[in-house]
Structure formats: C-alpha cells, structure tokens
Amino acid sequence: MKAADHYFELIGLHKNFGGLSAVRDLSFHIEQGKITSLIGPNGAGKTTVFNLISGQLPLDKGNILFKAKNITFLPPHKIVDLGIARTFQDLRLFQKLTVLQNVLMGLQNRKGEQILRALMGGKALTEEERADLQKAYDLLGLVELGPKSGELVENLSYGEQKLLSLARVLATDAELLMLDEPVSGLPLGEVDRMLKLIQDLVKQGKTILVVEHNMEAVMGISDWIIVLNFGEKIASGLPAEIQKNQEVIKVYLGV
Ligand SMILES: Nc1ncnc2c1ncn2[C@@H]1O[C@H](COP(=O)(O)OP(=O)(O)OP(=O)(O)O)[C@@H](O)[C@H]1O
Ligand SMILES: [Mg+2]
Structure with missing residues (x-):
C-alpha cells in the first residue's frame, strides 16, 4: 500500500435493477480502525452497497479497492478470505442448528462443517480443529451467549440472534x-450492549462499516457518516456536520 492509497475505497459504483438505479456513481473511502456509517431512508x-462489496451481487460499473x-x-468467499465480512439485515442464521453450530x-x-x-x-479433533472450536466458544463468550451454546437458534430472542450474527x-x-442494522429493532438496554461491543471491536483492531436507522446510535458511535438517497451520496461528514446538514434533514423529515 502506498501512502496515498486508502484502506478501502469505492470508485464510481453503479447498480441498476431493470429500470431502477439502486446505486448511482457512488464513491467513498473508509479509514482503517474507524467506524463509518452508511445511512439513508428505506430503499x-x-x-445493495453491502451486496456489491461482499460480491453477492455483480456491479454494473465502478471499482472496489x-x-x-x-x-x-x-x-464472495475470496472477499472474505481477503478480510471483509458482513452480517445480514435479516440475519440468515440456521434456525434449526444450535448457537455453537452457527x-x-x-x-x-x-x-466448521x-x-x-x-x-x-466420535472422531478426535486435530489440534487446529480444537483451536477453532475454542475460538467459537470464546466468541460466544464475547457476545455473552456462552450459556446458550447448545440452544437451537429458533429459541433465542431477536437480540440474542443479532449477537449471534455478530459472533x-x-x-x-x-x-x-x-x-x-446491528441495533435496529433491539430493546433499549440491548442497543447499548451492542454499541459497546462494536466499539470494543474497533479497539481490538477491526474496522467497521455500519448501516443503521437508529440515529442516536449512529451519531454516538460513528467517526464518519455517508448519507445515501435514491442510490446517490448526498452528504458525508462528521456526525455533528451531518446532523445539521440541510439536505440530510430534508430527506429524513420528508419536507
Ligand atoms: N435484488 C434486487 N432486485 C431488484 N431490486 C432490488 C434488489 N435489491 C434491492 N432492490 C431495490 O433497490 C433499492 C435499494 O434497496 P436496498 O435494499 O439496497 O435499500 P436499503 O437502503 O438497504 O433500505 P432499507 O433501509 O429498507 O434496508 C430498493 O428500491 C429495492 O427495492
Ligand atoms: Mg437495507
């Protein structure tokens, strides 16, 4: 990496669904070790930006670095190998498997398989497999789901399922x-716990790109915010700047 290179960068991304332009000439970059939020109204x-970055959808035009x-x-599996992974808005957990299995x-x-x-x-695990199994238990400990490791996912609360998708x-x-949307739909106390976990991950060296509708959460944890509307970037800046950006206010209030 040269000094001028960004840690992560999107350049001129386009994605159409039939006649609908879902992402239009989108460019932004992410700094390592920061929490960047991507916000904007429903739709x-x-x-779609997550799907393009993670390789789940082919883009029409643009570059991802x-x-x-x-x-x-x-x-998608190559993207994960390189070090980029995502959670899903609809979680996509295996409901009929246990927490540990997930x-x-x-x-x-x-x-894992x-x-x-x-x-x-009943086969003995190799040393590497034992280490991976221990890692899975450690991650469950981190999200405080250790005692539920043998529980079927379908028996977990929504908040527990969100924590599991993070693990x-x-x-x-x-x-x-x-x-x-790591905190959307969570009860208040659980929002704080998830936000604390996300901030701890950054302290441990992770870089985070978050999509979230909970504005209090976004303003509280973000180092940088990018605002999308109808597939276009309409603003980017520090939380305090975004909060008073007239175009962002207009889009959110619909006036
Ligand atoms: N696979 C798809 N095929 C066709 N249209 C799609 C597809 N995925 C998304 N869209 C459309 O693209 C637009 C953007 O959708 P997207 O899911 O990216 O929005 P979003 O910002 O994540 O919204 P929300 O906050 O509601 O999750 C919407 O109009 C949606 O209906
Ligand atoms: Mg979405």
Missing part, C-alpha cells in the same frame, strides 16, 4: 466488518 441502496488491491468482481459455520473454508462431522462421528461474522477473522 436508499445501503444493503481494499488495501490497494482491486477486489471488484471477486466471488458460529462454527462462520469459520472459513468449511472448517469438518469439526461438526468429526464431533458427530458468526467474527468467526471469519475478517478485519473489515460490514454490519447491516
């Missing part, structure tokens, strides 16, 4: 985490 294109490497058009599924290269197969077959994305060992 603004936030999740991570640590000066062009990652545009790489398949975290193991987050491990790279199907290592191998561990589960070995455990079910699962951490299991990938990615350094850039994209979190799609």
